[in-house]
């Protein structure tokens with residue numbers, strides 16, 4: 001069978017050997033954290049670290065927007081992975097307090113970016129082929145904004161490399177991939193506008209939780225006369241009903257009727273870490 005080569009002309013098995021060599025070089029003797037999500041890329045990192053023979057711990061930082069299938073898959077197949085929950089409120093209460101996360105105020109990812117203390121290096125399943133943003137922002141080895149070191153051992157792998165590796169070792173994968181999902185990540189992410197309708201239909205219970213949170217936020221906004229303690233206007237009230245506001249949010253990722261597509265967004269802090277499918281043009285998907 002013909003094997004895919006990368007830009008350096010490497011065959012699949014050579015890429016695996018190179019990824020393992022990278023892990024050995026950068027991680028041996030270090031306190032290693034694997035950022036794990038149950039997605040195919042982080043699975044590769046987990047199993048490559050095992051093959052490299054380095055000691056590591058894998059951690060899944062939950063933000064409460066994850067599909068239940070993803071959580072269940074990790075629980076069933078990776079019992080050694082720990083779940084980190086950095087939030088203090090239920091999702092409904094946090095939405096009631098802050099409003100739905102928007103393209104300009106993505107508090108949903110904040111808890112993902114709290115540094116896990118006690119590690120020298122984090123292994124991430126970032127691949128350059130996933131998006132233009134990842135290709136431009138990430139290297140095989142570097143420092144994250146919090147100054148901690150990271151290694152992306154499969155940075156130069158294609159999607160096909162990933163599946164070839166997992167399948168060659170009969171490693172199970174999350175059932176969402178069998179439904180046609182090419183990546184798994186947050187449900188109704190405000191940045192992944194084209195995926196929101198699909199998510200809303202696929203996970204109506206999660207969409208309902210989000211709507212319940214918005215309704216609570218709405219009641220709070222009304223009780224405060226439409227102005228927050230800091231003098232900020234609750235723009236959601238301009239829609240007249242929570243239903244109309246929620247529909248607008250699903251279509252645009254914004255709870256303001258003044259939303260303009262060309263307005264600058266804050267970069268998703270979480271984008272590019274192997275969890276999010278919201279970080280820009282999907283290079284691998286072009287033309288498929």
Ligand code: SF4
Pocket residue numbers: 063065101106108109110112185186187188189190191268269270271275276277278
């Ligand atoms: S990927 Fe989207 S929903 Fe998930 S944490 Fe980032 S901005 Fe929020």
